[in-house]
Amino acid sequence: MVRTPCCDKTGLKKGAWTPEEDRKLMAYVTRYGCWNWRQLPKFAGLQRCGKSCRLRWLNYLRPNIKRGNYSKEEEETIISLHETMGNRWSAIAAQLPGRTDNEIKNHWHTNLKKRLRKKSVLEAKEMSSDDDLSQDDKNQEKDTEETDISTQNPATSNEIIESPSSTMSPQASSSDISTIDNVAATDWDLISDNNFAFLEAYEAPSGNFWTEPFLSDDYFMPNDFMAPLVDPDSPFFDGEFSSPFAFIDMEDCNLY
DNA sequence: AATATCGTCAACCGCTCCTCC
DNA sequence: CGGAGGAGCGGTTGACGATAT
Numbered sequence: 001m002v003r004t005p006c007c008d009k010t011g012l013k014k015g016a017w018t019p020e021e022d023r024k025l026m027a028y029v030t031r032y033g034c035w036n037w038r039q040l041p042k043f044a045g046l047q048r049c050g051k052s053c054r055l056r057w058l059n060y061l062r063p064n065i066k067r068g069n070y071s072k073e074e075e076e077t078i079i080s081l082h083e084t085m086g087n088r089w090s091a092i093a094a095q096l097p098g099r100t101d102n103e104i105k106n107h108w109h110t111n112l113k114k115r116l117r118k119k120s121v122l123e124a125k126e127m128s129s130d131d132d133l134s135q136d137d138k139n140q141e142k143d144t145e146e147t148d149i150s151t152q153n154p155a156t157s158n159e160i161i162e163s164p165s166s167t168m169s170p171q172a173s174s175s176d177i178s179t180i181d182n183v184a185a186t187d188w189d190l191i192s193d194n195n196f197a198f199l200e201a202y203e204a205p206s207g208n209f210w211t212e213p214f215l216s217d218d219y220f221m222p223n224d225f226m227a228p229l230v231d232p233d234s235p236f237f238d239g240e241f242s243s244p245f246a247f248i249d250m251e252d253c254n255l256y
Numbered sequence: 257a258a259t260a261t262c263g264t265c266a267a268c269c270g271c272t273c274c275t276c277c
Numbered sequence: 278c279g280g281a282g283g284a285g286c287g288g289t290t291g292a293c294g295a296t297a298t
Binding site: 014015017018049052055100106107109110111 | 263265
Binding site for chain 3: 038058090222
């Protein structure tokens, strides 16, 4: 049995996402949800494979993503969960709201793993030659360990960056200057977490509604479907549920 | 100032799992 | 029950910025 590749390799773009692609994906998923990742790029007008779109959405564009420095509590949680779960990053991510498995995995490999290794080496050293070690050496090691942790998270701790701009764009996060810094920052600044909260419900769509994304612009949208998802006080809510375009202008993806 | 090295992180790849028929 | 197809997961890579020499 030869499985068809997840995407047709020909003519599909790879590599870093452009702001334009981000806007298209954002607009499409916001409006229609992720009803079928494989078909999605075709309908969204993206030259990407569905897998790539899914990853981009889940790891970057999805609302309520927490970016930037990890708090001490988060790091401790990751370490303890990793002890019990191993490399099950998605399960670990499930315990850390706003963090993605990819981000946690990266953080583990770039920071936590090294730190733990260093710590265990120190502990082993202490165990084996506790008496041999001079007090100066011990102090020095202690210092390096402490500075290690503190310098990793200069702004850490209590401050969890979750402002709209930081969740939606890497721009505002202290350590996050990514390739799409300029992703429609002005548009995204208009979006607040509250106003995006309703999008969570789009992530597990069900029913035929989602399988027919382009039926028409005035397709039926039951009031009781949207009602619980939209904050009537939201500036994006125009008081009517009749038009999905009340939220997104597909032309330039400005959010109203 | 130029170059080398290192660290970070977004994205890709291949595999497994899950669901449907 | 087994095949097909889509989604999800984890390992790995490569680009890019920061820092050291």
